[in-house]
Amino acid sequence: MHVTYELAEQAMAAAIAESKKIGTQMCIAVVDSGADLKAFVRMDNAWVGSVDIAIKKAKTACFFAMNTGQIGQLSQPGGPLYGIEHSNDGLITFPGGVPIVDKDGVLIGAVGVSGSAVENDHRVAKAGAEAIGVSDLPEHPWRT
Template identity: 50%
Template structure:
C-alpha cells in the first residue's frame, strides 16, 4: 500500500514538474469560439451608446462561451438590483443559446419548459439576454442588460450583439 501511494505521489510530482512551468511561462490563449476582451469591449461600447441614446441607465454584462463574466459596465444611476439581473440574463442566454425572451415564452405554465427558471442556480426568463454570434455563426458568449423596461433592456442588448456579426 505504501509503495502504491509513494509511486502515485512520484508520478504526480513528475507530471506537475513538466506541466506547471509550461503553463506559467506561456500566456493563456482564448479557445476557438470564445469571445475576446477586444470583442467584449466593442459590444459594450455599442450597447452603452444605445443606452445613452434612449436615456435609460443600464447595467450591461457580457459573458464568454462558458458563461463566465468577461466584461461589465454599470452606468451612473443604474439600479443596484439590476447588476445581478444583467449577469443572469447573459448567463441564461448563453446556457440555452437563445434570447431570454424566447426561453421565457417556452417556460410559461403548460409549456414544455415550465419551471426551468429554478435550474442552474436561478435563471432570468424575461427579455434582455441575447447570445453573441460571430461572423462564422458561432456563439462566443452572451450579453445581458437590465435597468429599464424589458423592451428597453432587449433593445440595448440587441444593439450590442449586432456589432459582432
C-alpha cells in the first residue's frame, strides 16, 4: 500500500501543527512507498535551501526504511554504510526523515522535514509520520 493523498494531507497537517507548536518554519515533504512526492509545503519564511533537503530526507527514509539519523550513524567513516550519501542522486544522512509504517509493519511512505535544528526537523517529521502510521519499525539484522 502507498500513502494516499488523503493520508499525506493528514501527515502534513500534523507536521505543520508540530512546527507551529515549537515556533519554526519548515519545508515538509511526504512521499509514498515508491519514494514519489505525494505532498509538499514550504511554510512562510522557511529557507529555500530546505526544499531539496526535505524531499531528499523523505526519499532517503523511504529507500532504506529507517530514520535518516540512523543512516547517518551507519555512514560514518569505517561504518557499514560509509559513502552511501553519494548513491541515489544524493541522500541526506542527518535527522529529519522518518519512514511511515502501517499497523502491519509495512512501509507505506516517509516524511522529510528541513528548516531548523535537526532535532526539531526529526520531531516534526515524526509527528507527521505518527499521525498516519506507527513509530516502531521492524528490526533488520544489519541495523544497530
